[in-house]
Amino acid sequence: MVEWKLKSLFFEKEDDAKAMAEAIKSGKSFDELAEKAVADKKAKSIEEGAYVRPETLANYVVDTISSMGTGSVSPILRVQSGKTKGFTVIKLEDQRYPENPQARKQAEQFVLNAKKSVVWEEYKTSLAKKNVKIARSS
16 A cells, blocks of 8 residues: 655645646745745644644545656646635655565465466366367268
8 A cells, every 4th residue: 555755735725736836837845835825924834744644634635646757847736624614736756565474465365365276277278188089970
């Protein structure tokens, strides 16, 4: 299961979010722009540094992030949390696939069962070719 390390900014005004998106498109650094937007009180920085799992995010956010490459920045997303409405821009800092012993065991079992099925079918076919004689009536 994938986990993402994100940096995101929350904007109350769409114009502020658009200005940030345009500045990023023109080649400016997300981090520098984010620092300035927070300092100017145009945006709020949302939890940074922690890895998040897709199931903790809204589906449309997951869809957007899953199509992004590491280091890329999302388009402006309209968000709502309770009565709070606004816009967010997200930077995908990193992706990782942490070790999950239970998922690993399930995957190994699935692969093993698939291989057993293939070998069994090959064995049955070889036995049939070796031992079965077809009587043809004329």
